[in-house]
Amino acid sequence: MSRVLRVLLAVCLLALVPGCGSDTRDPLVVLGPWTGEEGKAFEAALDKLDDGTGRTYTYEGTRSLRETLVSQLEADDPPDVAVLNSIGELTEYARRDELKPLAEASAERAYPPWAPTLLVDSRRRTYWVPLKVDLKSLVWSRRGTSSERPTWCVGLASQATSGWPGTDWIEDLLLHQAGPALYTEWATGRLDWRDPAVERAWTTWAKLLGKRSPESVERSLTTSFEGSTGPGGRPRGLLGSPGFPCTHEHQSAFIRYVYAGEDVTVEPSARYLDGQSAYRDAFEVAGDMAAVFSDDPDAQQLVERLSGPAGRELWWAEADPAVRPLFPDTAGLSPPASATPVEREIDSLLTSRARTLCFDASDVMPPELRDAFHRAVLEFFRDPTQRELDSLLQQLETVRVQVNTDAGVDRTFRPPQDICA
Template structure:
């Protein structure tokens, strides 16, 4: 600020106006400068942009949002790698089409080790040597093929269990287990309809005939027409649609989506009280409302308790190897990512370094589920249909639907499945259970 003057204000000297030519020249120079700056900005964005990794998984809607926020966003911030995520409930079909088109995602999450094994046979998957913690996952979760590991679970679930309302007594549960109308069942699941039925048949075979028979069957070495396999099918039919209410129960099972089956528990009056379903269903709002508890399936199916458990998981695999994709694989196998996502999805991590305390105090329901999944003394057998080649898996699921609708066709169904089993072009896993011979 200038000091106040004591006399008249000074008059500035007159300024010469610039010529039109000078104005035009300045304008042109300014425009060139603007264009140059823009070009530099674009160049920086092109040549210094974050690397991208493509990821295909089955989480959509609110699950996709949760996955992005809990798992993907921290990875992107920490490693400055952009994840181009695609979620689809029909990811198997999407992946197959992308592979055929020559545009597979870098990383994929699938529920089927049998499907992944077929991609190994086609030399589509990359071995994860050095990317997954050594000894981090047991053989039932990360099955070695030719000495290499090609996948690992991001989240795991326990399947050999039955859910019931918290106010049911033990006697009430035993009585209900013998009444087909008391079993909640929905076979609908879009492109994968029928799998809740295959879960029933698999678990019955495991509990009735033991893990060695189960493992042999799931690896394609036991005929579908074997007495033990047939017994599992007929036991399932008798449990869920036996008695005089056959037609009504069949219709209910065929017309209900598996995610809606739990809703029958909380209807007024309740229309069923027991559900043979994996541990993830405990997070369902209907089971929360019913104060859902679980019991080992053998105890309610009349086969007794055993240390053999059917399990499932969301498996991560690498199709296109880039530095960014390798970094994402390392991250998804890490303790932090495993703990965060399993907690977010009400599932479980079986990564050895994830502390058991992540699932609550000993004796709580979540902790007991986690302890069973991680118990080194138990036998963990991967979901058999998921472990089978895709053609057999899909035929099995459709056969479960057909069998409830036409139970008299069982012999024909099993012979057809056995014909598929003997196809020499199929790839079967070398083992399905932890203690496979």
């Protein structure tokens, strides 16, 4: 039953109840990626958010975000607001005229590199705004662990998006070895996948991982990036999972929730990547961006409130310390005295010590190319030979050319070109 039909039925029923008017409006629906404790915190913030419209909100959290949104769009029943982490997907929806340009107040918070403008009919327009961000280009380890000869934890399984922890490695290596300019060309589809700099990132990753047994490879391919499950169903993290005798993990800031209360340290990844000193202070970032799919003006106002100080403070206050959100221009909201050294380090890196921030490359790519990248990483991890790499890079180049050819038909629309800031 569609949401529209459900609303009509609800209105009809209310009309039969004395004292109930016939002008009841449907709650605004927000579709997003947060589940578990993150989802609970965001939903609690929505429940307390007074935007002056008298509207209520329904939050739908799912790990299968793209699949859910696509099915809702096909049923002509989209959410009012959706929160996505893929600029490539958001660009695709804007090209199809399924997104609504943001109102001015929200557009002013479209901080780079999370929300580049799009050129549509010779006009610059803003279609999404970051609500929550994450810092990548980080390495985690147990306190006191030597970094001289790290052994790397790798868990590549992640339901429909398995492989992305590996693409993060390739992206981080390319950023630090070749710099933000070439990284941007590659991420935005303007660089051949067979370019020597791209190939070097893949071969460096294989070298860093070292020789692995078939059993170890299979374990990494089938183990979640969260690690194994511990008591109560809580993920252990790869640093504490049985069968992973590893000392270091390359992972985004969000993974801190699996190590809450544990004695771990975090540091920039640059020292491990065989990169150039000029790019030492460059970091990859990711984000969860809100976009409006509805003509309802209250949806625009909701995004304005969520991206502003009131919405942030509510969300931050409702979240447990391990899943407190980071924000694009202020990181954490004044880390409290109880903040852990890990929280303070991440906040410091994001707000002051990082000189260049570049958006996650695979999340910039069109979905077809991103998905092919994920699959290629899984295949290369299983067989990191030069012959296999040559074949995979050729396949990715073929996809890039085809995607660019298909997109080139529309001369009135230009996707993001600058994803570093």
